[in-house]
Each structure stands twice: as structure tokens, then as C-alpha cells.
Amino acid sequence: MRFLAIWNLLWFLPIGGAILALYILRLRRRRVEVPALLLWAQVVQDFQANVPWQRLRKHWLLLVQLLAALLLVLGIAQPYTRAWMYSGEAHVLVLDGSASMLATDVSPSRFEQARAMAREYIQKMPPGDQAAIVLAGARPRVLCGLTTNRSELLRTLRNAQPAETGANIAEALALAGAMLTPFAAPTIEVFTDGGFPEPRDVDTGRARLQYHTVGERAENAGIVAVDLREHRDAPGRFDLFVVLRHNSERERRYTLELWRSDNLIDAQEVTLPARSEAPVLFRDLIPSDRPEELRVRLDSRDALACDNTAYAILYPVRELKVLLVSTGNLFLETALNLHPRTVVTKVASPPAEAHEKYDVVVYDGIKPASPPEGNAVIIGTLPAWFPVVALQPVENSVVVDWHHTHPTMRYVDLASVRLSKATPVLPKPGVETLVEVSEGAVMVSLQKPDRRWLLVTFDITSSDLPLRVAFPVMMLNALRWLTAPLESGERGLVPAGGLAVIPVPGEYQKIHLRLPDGRTAELNVQEQAAPFEDTLQTGIYRCTETGYQFAVNLVQREETDLAVNRYTSQPPSAAAPGTRKVLARREWWQWLAGLLLAVLALEWIMYHRRW
Numbered sequence: 001m002r003f004l005a006i007w008n009l010l011w012f013l014p015i016g017g018a019i020l021a022l023y024i025l026r027l028r029r030r031r032v033e034v035p036a037l038l039l040w041a042q043v044v045q046d047f048q049a050n051v052p053w054q055r056l057r058k059h060w061l062l063l064v065q066l067l068a069a070l071l072l073v074l075g076i077a078q079p080y081t082r083a084w085m086y087s088g089e090a091h092v093l094v095l096d097g098s099a100s101m102l103a104t105d106v107s108p109s110r111f112e113q114a115r116a117m118a119r120e121y122i123q124k125m126p127p128g129d130q131a132a133i134v135l136a137g138a139r140p141r142v143l144c145g146l147t148t149n150r151s152e153l154l155r156t157l158r159n160a161q162p163a164e165t166g167a168n169i170a171e172a173l174a175l176a177g178a179m180l181t182p183f184a185a186p187t188i189e190v191f192t193d194g195g196f197p198e199p200r201d202v203d204t205g206r207a208r209l210q211y212h213t214v215g216e217r218a219e220n221a222g223i224v225a226v227d228l229r230e231h232r233d234a235p236g237r238f239d240l241f242v243v244l245r246h247n248s249e250r251e252r253r254y255t256l257e258l259w260r261s262d263n264l265i266d267a268q269e270v271t272l273p274a275r276s277e278a279p280v281l282f283r284d285l286i287p288s289d290r291p292e293e294l295r296v297r298l299d300s301r302d303a304l305a306c307d308n309t310a311y312a313i314l315y316p317v318r319e320l321k322v323l324l325v326s327t328g329n330l331f332l333e334t335a336l337n338l339h340p341r342t343v344v345t346k347v348a349s350p351p352a353e354a355h356e357k358y359d360v361v362v363y364d365g366i367k368p369a370s371p372p373e374g375n376a377v378i379i380g381t382l383p384a385w386f387p388v389v390a391l392q393p394v395e396n397s398v399v400v401d402w403h404h405t406h407p408t409m410r411y412v413d414l415a416s417v418r419l420s421k422a423t424p425v426l427p428k429p430g431v432e433t434l435v436e437v438s439e440g441a442v443m444v445s446l447q448k449p450d451r452r453w454l455l456v457t458f459d460i461t462s463s464d465l466p467l468r469v470a471f472p473v474m475m476l477n478a479l480r481w482l483t484a485p486l487e488s489g490e491r492g493l494v495p496a497g498g499l500a501v502i503p504v505p506g507e508y509q510k511i512h513l514r515l516p517d518g519r520t521a522e523l524n525v526q527e528q529a530a531p532f533e534d535t536l537q538t539g540i541y542r543c544t545e546t547g548y549q550f551a552v553n554l555v556q557r558e559e560t561d562l563a564v565n566r567y568t569s570q571p572p573s574a575a576a577p578g579t580r581k582v583l584a585r586r587e588w589w590q591w592l593a594g595l596l597l598a599v600l601a602l603e604w605i606m607y608h609r610r611w
Contacts, residue, residue, distance in 0.1 A: 003078060092132045138498075186208075228241075321357065332466075364380060412477065425455075432446070494552050496556075499532070503528065516537045
């Protein structure tokens with residue numbers, strides 16, 4: 001036999017000692033009525049001379065009380081044994097915690113109705129069955145592990161709350177299936193509105209999958225996309241792009257309002273055909289000298305409120321200072337100057353502390369001796385400190401592929417670009433390949449929390465790249481990507497449930513983030529960045545120490561559609577699972593508690609019968 005809390009056995013010493021002390025101190029005398037005290041004078045004298053202590057005598061009540069104390073201490077120590085047992089029924093309750101569960105098409109909401117159904121399921125479970133609760137959000141979370149304690153399950157269920165995010169039901173089902181692996185005939189109970197594609201090819205093991213659907217079809221409209229970009233033909237001016245969607249079966253007209261801080265600056269009416277979406281553009285937003293909150297509000301009362309507002313941050317614009325370290329490259333200098341807000345300074349050798357004065361340093365054919373402290377483009381050289389492995393130099397190679405979705409390669413066509421000389425490289429972990437020849441990568445990028453680097457391993461003048469339209473476009477994209485933490489067009493928009501990486505300049509070890517509901521979260525800083533993944537609310541998040549702000553928006557069509565899909569339950573994966581024996585812990589405190597009650601009842605009887 002083993003004990004979960006063996007040190008609690010020491011409580012027997014003070015408890016048993018107290019019982020013994022009571023028997024030593026206690027003077028038991030019988031009351032007897034006599035006609036006179038003359039013949040009892042000696043007895044009175046003995047009574048007056050008696051000391052507080054007396055010799056311990058054998059007494060059955062003492063033994064029974066010590067036994068009761070021993071049973072009590074053994075129960076507190078929680079004894080248990082290991083034994084092979086047949087696995088009983090187990091259930092995992094998967095509670096959909098996505099934004100659509102906040103819909104009020106059923107009273108008071110879909111989530112509250114799902115909570116009530118889960119509560120009823122727990123209360124009706126057979127005695128001895130185990131259950132766990134998993135909340136399915138952007139990332140599934142185990143709110144309560146497998147337990148037979150109904151009170152704990154109901155308390156956990158009462159404290160569960162939905163988030164303004166999507167739901168990854170497939171991951172939640174896989175997690176539930178992994179929890180139920182040891183059991184013979186478990187079940188997974190999903191309480192949801194079904195507002196997601198039915199999960200396919202999810203391994204739930206032996207578990208039977210059962211859906212409990214809540215909600216009714218309700219009309220709803222919401223903002224499903226938002227983006228803030230600098231106007232290409234008017235530098236310093238920005239356009240806010242949003243997409244409005246509705247699920248109504250008839251044509252509807254909506255009003256979209258644009259608020260800047262607390263001021264209404266624009267409003268547009270949008271007519272949407274049945275079950276459709278339409279883009280809306282707010283033009284010519286001019287930044288001020290401080291960051292400002294932009295808020296797009298849909299003037300509509302519908303079943304879901306959290307998709308009726310979208311947020312963005314409009315940051316001040318400033319000149320981009322670029323240092324070109326080169327002995328002479330007209331193509332490169334011309335491409336860098338095409339950016340309307342770029343000021344290019346050309347030098348033959350890098351000055352000291354260049355990265356403190358410039359946003360980007362471009363090294364053309366000049367190898368930096370040490371890793372740059374800021375954003376940098378390195379062309380035509382291969383520094384030994386860059387995390388790549390140099391391969392054999394090649395001649396007359398051709399570009400065969402490039403990273404089409406990387407911001408630097410946006411709208412860039414490098415098909416059949418010829419390189420007379422190049423040194424291919426093999427990127428190490430963390431380095432991203434942007435351009436490849438058949439022998440290896442010739443352009444790579446490395447991103448750190450406080451800086452970004454681009455490495456071009458060939459001399460651009462030894463290729464036909466400068467003669468193509470792709471070259472200036474690529475350099476403009478590179479400047480935007482390298483300075484993304486400083487540019488309003490690239491920062492501040494995070495999807496609900498996504499990861500936000502907060503840049504933290506300086507020597508901060510911890511920062512505090514103010515959430516949209518007013519609460520504050522404390523974050524640890526590593527390498528001048530603080531990752532934050534609990535973006536469960538839509539709105540503006542602000543860093544108290546640095547003033548950095550970012551916006552979180554729902555922007556998910558599945559949540560806005562408020563679809564109610566009633567999926568059919570699935571049978572278990574195994575055709576005939578059978579009963580399975582598992583090595584489990586068998587606790588004995590319940591038996592000790594029952595024995596203790598019996599001993600106390602015996603002690604009460606013995607005391608009153610004066611045995």
C-alpha cells in the first residue's frame with residue numbers, strides 16, 4: 001500500500017497524545033448519596049489531596065478512540081494500491097467557444113444553450129463514469145481533465161467563456177481522442193452550432209462522436225476583411241479597405257461609418273444582393289503626428305455584435321533614410337530612389353553607428369565585418385557570420401523558382417533571369433529562401449524581432465536582372481518589408497486568435513499589455529520582442545511601456561454566416577472494441593471513512609452503556 005500524502009500520518013502523534021492526556025487528567029468519580037459525612041472524612045481528605053495526574057488504566061473506550069484517530073489519519077494520508085481494473089465509460093465534452101456561439105438567435109445565446117445541454121448531460125451520466133471538458137477555440141484548451149467529480153465538472157462548465165475567434169474543431173476532436181485512448185468504449189460529445197466544415201479524417205480512436213446542435217438560422221451582416229495601405233499614387237495618404245458580407249436571403253442596404261479616434265469622418269451606404277459580399281474603400285486618410293485609432297462600424301442590429309466593428313491603427317509617416325554603401329551602382333541607386341519617401345545617402349565605406357541613423361543600410365559588393373545592428377541588404381558578398389552554407393560557385397545559371405508569396409517578391413516575375421556568376425547557398429534553420437537556381441538558393445532573408453536582413457549572393461551587374469521591370473519593384477518591396485515595424489501599412493492588424501509579436505526596444509524584461517476590456521496582461525520580453533497569443537477579443541491592444549498598439553479583428557466568413565449545420569453522429573473507429581484492462585490507482589479512503597463512522601458509533605454506544 002502507498003500513500004499520496006504520507007506525511008499526514010504524523011498527525012496521529014498529537015491526536016493520540018491528546019486522547020491519552022484526557023484519560024490521565026480525567027478523575028472519574030461516582031456520585032453516591034449517604035445519610036452523613038462523619039464516616040467519610042478520610043475519603044474527603046483523599047479527594048482534597050488528589051493530584052491532577054493519575055495512573056493510566058486499561059479502558060476499552062480509550063482503545064476504541066485511539067482506533068478512530070488512527071483511521072482518521074490514515075484516510076487523510078490517502079492510501080492507495082495499484083491494480084488491474086476494467087476501464088469504465090469516459091466522456092469528453094467538447095464545447096464550441098467560437099464567436100458564432102455568441103449569437104443571440106436563441107435566448108440568451110447559443111453558448112448559454114450549449115452550456116445548459118452540457119450541464120444536463122453531466123447530471124445524467126451513469127455513476128462512476130469519468131468526463132472531461134475541452135473548449136474549442138482558435139486553439140483547443142482542456143478546461144478540466146478526466147474526473148468523476150460532478151461538482152468540479154459543473155464548476156468548470158459554469159466558468160467557461162467563449163471568445164471572439166474561430167474554432168478549430170478538428171484539433172479539439174484529435175485532442176479529445178488522445179485523452180480517451182486507454183478506454184474501451186468512450187464518447188466525444190460536441191456541443192456546437194456546426195458553423196464549420198464537417199471534420200474529415202480525424203482520428204478519434206475508439207470514441208463514438210456525438211453532435212449536440214444549438215441555434216437557429218438568423219440574419220447577420222459583418223465585416224469579413226480589413227486592410228490599410230498607403231496610396232500608390234499619393235505618398236503619405238492611406239486607403240482603408242473593408243469587405244462587408246451578409247447572409248440574408250433578400251437584398252439589404254447597410255451603412256458603414258468610419259470613426260477616427262472619437263470623430264465620425266465618413267459614412268457610406270452599401271447595397272448587398274442576397275447572400276453576398278462587397279468591398280468598401282475609405283480613401284485619402286492623412287496620418288497625423290501620433291498613432292490614431294481607426295474604427296469601421298456597421299450600423300446594424302443583428303444576432304452577432306462582434307463582427308460589426310473593425311479596427312486599424314494609422315501611424316505617422318516619415319522619411320525612410322537609406323544608406324547605400326557602394327563604389328558605384330547606377331541601377332541600384334536609381335531603384336532605391338524610386339520610393340517617394342526615401343532619402344538615399346551614398347558612401348564608399350560604412351560610417352560608425354550607421355544603423356542608429358538610417359532605417360536600412362544597403363551593402364553593395366562590400367562585406368560587413370560583423371552582423372548589422374539594424375535592417376540591411378547585402379548584395380554580391382557572402383559574410384561568414386550569415387547562417388547559410390556556401391556551395392560551389394556556378395556560372396551561366398538561370399532562376400528556376402522564387403517565393404511568390406513573400407512580401408519582397410510581390411508582383412515580381414523572375415522567370416528565366418540569367419546569372420553569369422553566382423554562389424548558391426544552403427540556408428540554415430530560420431533562413432527563408434526567396435530565389436533559387438537549380439544548384440541552390442541565391443537570395444535569402446532572415447527575420448529577427450528587431451531587424452531584418454536580405455542576402456543576395458550574386459552581383460546584380462553580372463545578371464540581366466537590372467534590365468527587367470522586376471528589379472525596381474523588388475527593391476521597393478524590399479524597403480517596405482525591411483521597415484515593416486515602422487510602416488503603418490504593414491503593422492497593427494492581427495486576426496482574432498492569431499499570434500502578435502510586440503517589438504520592445506530598450507532593456508525591458510517585462511511589459512504590460514492593456515486589453516480591449518480594460519484588463520492588463522504581463523508579458524516576458526525575449527530578444528526585444530514579446531509574443532502574445534491570447535488575442536481572444538476584438539479591439540485595440542496597447543503596450544503601457546512603449547505605446548505600441550495593434551488591432552485585432554474577427555474577419556472570418558464562417559463566423560459571420562452564423563450557419564447551423566446538424567452533423568450526424570459517427571460510430572467508433574473500431575468495429576468491436578471490447579473491454580480493456582488498465583493499470584489504475586485504487587484509493588481506499590472511502591472504505592476507511594466508512595470504517596471510521598462504524599467505530600465512532602461503537603464508541604458512542606459503549607460510553608452510554610458504561611461498559
